[in-house]
Amino acid sequence: MNQALLPLLLVAALAIPLVIGSRKQKKMVAQQQELQNSLDVGDRVMTTSGLYGTVSDISDDATIGIEIAPGVETTWLRQAVREKVGPDLLDEDDDDIDTADTDVDADDREERTASATGSSSASTAQVAPPLEHGKN
Numbered sequence: 292m293n294q295a296l297l298p299l300l301l302v303a304a305l306a307i308p309l310v311i312g313s314r315k316q317k318k319m320v321a322q323q324q325e326l327q328n329s330l331d332v333g334d335r336v337m338t339t340s341g342l343y344g345t346v347s348d349i350s351d352d353a354t355i356g357i358e359i360a361p362g363v364e365t366t367w368l369r370q371a372v373r374e375k376v377g378p379d380l381l382d383e384d385d386d387d388i389d390t391a392d393t394d395v396d397a398d399d400r401e402e403r404t405a406s407a408t409g410s411s412s413a414s415t416a417q418v419a420p421p422l423e424h425g426k427n
Contacts, residue, residue: 327369330355339373 330336334346336357347364348356355372358364 323370326375327372330369330372330375335376336372337374337376338367338371340371343376 330346330349332346332349335343336346337343338357342357342359344357344359344365346355347358348366353369354366355369356364357367
């Protein structure tokens with residue numbers, strides 16, 4: 292009895308995570324399929340490569356048109372759409388950029404420029420001379 296219990300426990304220990312993982316994967320596939328079927332013209336989406344755009348054409352079952360800039364439409368596979376995003380998410384990012392630019396005063400800009408070009412007196416960085424490739 293004891294000898295049969297150990298192999299049974301090992302099989303159960305390996306089978307349970309596989310079953311749970313497959314159920315989770317099926318659920319994720321179903322959610323992705325539901326998202327792709329629910330796409331409509333005017334929806335803001337993000338692709339798997341991180342490109343944001345607006346759905347402009349859903350006439351084909353396999354592909355969709357995404358407008359990435361005014362007048363610039365690209366064709367993508369439906370599977371490339373990762374998620375729908377709201378326009379409020381993109382507007383918040385733009386607001387952060389605008390406020391960051393207005394918060395920087397002229398002295399900070401000069402200090403950043405001086406440190407970037409190496410003209411600060413405290414900097415000990417040296418610039419190497421250019422290499423001359425192929426010249427004898």
